[in-house]
Amino acid sequence: MRQAPEKIAVLCHSGAGGSGVVATELGLMVARAGHEVHFVGSAVPFRLAGHQGFQGPYYHQVSSFAYALFEQPYPELAAANTLTEVILEHGVTLSHAHYAIPHATAAIHAKSITGRSRVVTTLHGTDVTLVGAEPAFRHTTRHAIERSDHVTAVSHFLAEQTREVFGVDREIEVIHNFVDAERFVRVTDPRVRARFAHPDEALLVHVSNFRPVKRVEDVVQVFARVASEMPARLLMIGDGPERPRAFELAGQLGVIGRTQFLGSFPDVQTVLGISDLFLLPSSNESFGLAALEAMSCEVPVVAARAGGIPEVVEEGVTGFLAPVGDVDAMADAALRVLRDRDLYLGMGRAARQAALTRFHPDRIVPKYLASYARTVGEA
Ligand code: GMT
Incomplete structure (x- = not known):
């Protein structure tokens, strides 16, 4: 300048x-x-x-x-x-x-x-x-x-x-x-997390504008598979045209009681900071800023291998990537991260490190x- x-x-x-x-x-x-x-x-x-x-x-x-x-x-x-x-x-x-x-x-x-x-x-x-x-x-x-x-x-x-x-x-x-790595940090106060999940439950999260490109129904599909294998909850943050379909699907798959649609709000960092896994199954994404914000909070990402996402989420290091629409592969990846404490912690650390260095x-x-x-x- x-x-x-x-x-x-x-x-x-x-x-x-x-x-x-x-x-x-x-x-x-x-x-x-x-x-x-x-x-x-x-x-x-x-x-x-x-x-x-x-x-x-x-x-x-x-x-x-x-x-x-x-x-x-x-x-x-x-x-x-x-x-x-x-x-x-x-x-x-x-x-x-x-x-x-x-x-x-x-x-x-x-x-x-x-x-x-x-x-x-x-x-x-x-x-x-x-x-x-x-x-x-x-x-x-x-x-x-x-x-x-x-x-x-x-x-x-x-x-x-x-x-x-x-x-x-x-x-x-x-x-x-x-990403502002000072604002997007892990929230360690157990009282914040307790508002959304029990200590033994995995907390999955999705943030988007709920447009068709985000494939929010895939988020619910992946979550339903995870929830059938382990205690888990899903937070859906944001709003948009596909929200009613996602809500209906959660009902059909029997996970409505474990899914919370929180709408849109600016201080998303608190919710990301208590979450365990971020889901981003978009059919296209030039970058995926919400995934980076999650990474900064030490949250591993399971996402579609689409657009610019692989430039943000490093396969096997800060998360796992799967073909667009392959909800089984995404659910398997999610379960793999959530069941293996060392893998989960290591990916969270690597995600934070990427936020602190590359981004x-x-x-x-x-x-x-x-x-x-x-x-x-x-x-
Ligand atoms: O994701 C959206 O649909 C919103 C859109 C926007 O205009 O805010 O996001 C785009 O810009 C973001 C910031 O650069 C990127 O992180 C998103 O990947 C990109 N969305 C798409 O490419 C679909």
């Missing part, structure tokens, strides 16, 4: 998803490094609440305008307009867009209006693997990727996928996600700061 502090705008989704979490935590760390950070979005990002102050970071709400003639509220145009105001009023020199569409599109638009503010875009996955591959957004996503001044992706898998899906040959810097903010955040410096310096 330049000697003088930069003024940086951050565009991200406000919901509980991993991209908003990464954007917020990164923005907070960039602010702590002495830069002025302005979040721009339709709602206060999930994990930003309580962190704003008169010295920043700041939050600017994207205005929305409904008019009978408009069939849609045009959120991308509204975001570009609000960002333009923020760039002009505050002298923002760099916009960091999390997701090619709609955020990089809005940032590129604001850059073109103002003639200022370079654009760094971070690809998180869904825009490339799901939305971007949808022909309705193909050209706009490719344009956003090509016209950004710098592009990062959260995994090698995603960078490769982006090149394949969009045929772009520009540089895409891989910067893995990070520590001290290692990852400077890569973003360096990319900002290069991008602003090129102006």
